[in-house]
Amino acid sequence: MTPTEVPEAELEVDLGAILANWRDLCARHGAAVAGVVKADGYGLGAAPVARALAGGGCRHFFVAQWAEGMALRAALGDGPMIAVLGGFPPGADAGAGLTPVLNTPQDIAAWGNVAATPAGTILHLDTGMERLGLTRAERAALAPGALDRLGLRYVMTHLACADDPAHPLNALQAARFAEAAGAFPGIPRSFANSAGLFLGPDFASALARPGCALYGINPTPGHPNPMRQVMRLTVPVLQVRRVAAGTPVGYGATWVAKRDSMVATIAAGYADGYLRALSSQGTGIVAGRPVPLVGRVSMDLITLDVTDAPDLRPGDRVEMIGPSQTADEVAALAGTIGYEVLTSLGARYRRRYLPA
Numbered sequence: 001m002t003p004t005e006v007p008e009a010e011l012e013v014d015l016g017a018i019l020a021n022w023r024d025l026c027a028r029h030g031a032a033v034a035g036v037v038k039a040d041g042y043g044l045g046a047a048p049v050a051r052a053l054a055g056g057g058c059r060h061f062f063v064a065q066w067a068e069g070m071a072l073r074a075a076l077g078d079g080p081m082i083a084v085l086g087g088f089p090p091g092a093d094a095g096a097g098l099t100p101v102l103n104t105p106q107d108i109a110a111w112g113n114v115a116a117t118p119a120g121t122i123l124h125l126d127t128g129m130e131r132l133g134l135t136r137a138e139r140a141a142l143a144p145g146a147l148d149r150l151g152l153r154y155v156m157t158h159l160a161c162a163d164d165p166a167h168p169l170n171a172l173q174a175a176r177f178a179e180a181a182g183a184f185p186g187i188p189r190s191f192a193n194s195a196g197l198f199l200g201p202d203f204a205s206a207l208a209r210p211g212c213a214l215y216g217i218n219p220t221p222g223h224p225n226p227m228r229q230v231m232r233l234t235v236p237v238l239q240v241r242r243v244a245a246g247t248p249v250g251y252g253a254t255w256v257a258k259r260d261s262m263v264a265t266i267a268a269g270y271a272d273g274y275l276r277a278l279s280s281q282g283t284g285i286v287a288g289r290p291v292p293l294v295g296r297v298s299m300d301l302i303t304l305d306v307t308d309a310p311d312l313r314p315g316d317r318v319e320m321i322g323p324s325q326t327a328d329e330v331a332a333l334a335g336t337i338g339y340e341v342l343t344s345l346g347a348r349y350r351r352r353y354l355p356a
């Protein structure tokens with residue numbers, strides 16, 4: 001290794017697997033399926049992910065913020081719907097080709113004052129999340145004609161407990177949505193997120209909105225994951241050193257070698273979104289076998305006990321998230337959910353895309 005070949009952690013994203021997941025969800029839904037690519041495509045890259053999905057026939061995308069929508073429009077060009085879940089900021093350009101989700105009566109009034117809405121709008125009806133969307137009372141109080149000039153493309157709602165099929169709120173939300181959407185005859189409906197797609201026909205609609213399942217997160221927690229894995233994070237070894245029994249390693253000296261050990265230091269840390277909660281919890285995968293993370297996760301470095309992987313050398317790569325230990329599994333060790341592991345993935349990782 002020459003000094004110019006400083007090894008970088010690499011995030012490999014399999015666009016073909018993401019597209020295969022989208023096609024799988026389309027087949028299950030039997031109606032249109034959007035791609036939710038908010039938060040930079042759940043950390044994996046909104047532009048390359050959306051281009052791959054659009055290339056496979058996806059015509060509808062959702063982001064959270066107007067700026068995300070503008071960037072995505074630049075990446076995708078004209079054509080697909082790009083809806084913004086968070087609505088629009090003051091002064092937003094109605095000619096930007098984005099479709100705002102209207103979440104409040106104030107949104108409806110403000111966007112109604114905008115001259116033209118060529119990309120239309122989506123109306124969000126709250127049915128039990130109590131977060132965004134018109135309440136039942138706000139819907140009932142809408143002035144007749146309030147939506148006439150808004151080019152309403154869909155009415156939507158969002159499930160609070162879809163990942164828990166037995167939760168009574170699911171059926172309640174389905175019933176409330178059927179009732180609320182009935183006030184907008186002829187307007188197509190958008191209902192299920194990833195987990196909602198697995199809840200059965202009562203949760204089907206004209207447009208499903210999956211995010212996490214596209215990226216390999218299990219939409220059926222507690223059951224085998226029906227989705228393909230799409231990413232692999234490999235982190236290069238900077239150094240392997242011999243540590244005598246009784247010697248502490250890392251900040252706080254929280255781990256002490258019980259035996260004469262080999263400790264590898266690898267080039268990623270919590271600044272890269274490898275959560276500090278994984279201190280003494282995480283594992284690396286070397287040649288298909290787990291090696292334990294020892295001591296604290298530092299800002300830029302992680303230490304692993306590689307005594308049982310004697311062939312490991314500086315420059316070799318350790319898989320920290322990927323098919324052998326999924327984002328869901330890493331999340332469980334850290335006391336969080338796979339969504340947070342993915343959306344924390346750091347900006348310093350070199351991203352490599354396998355074509356769709």
Ligand SMILES: *Cc1c(COP(=O)(O)O)cnc(C)c1O
Nearest residue numbers: 036158193194195209210211212
């Ligand atoms: C994030 C989000 C989705 C996608 O949810 P997943 O659980 O990732 O499938 C769908 N709809 C809304 C309103 C969202 O905020």
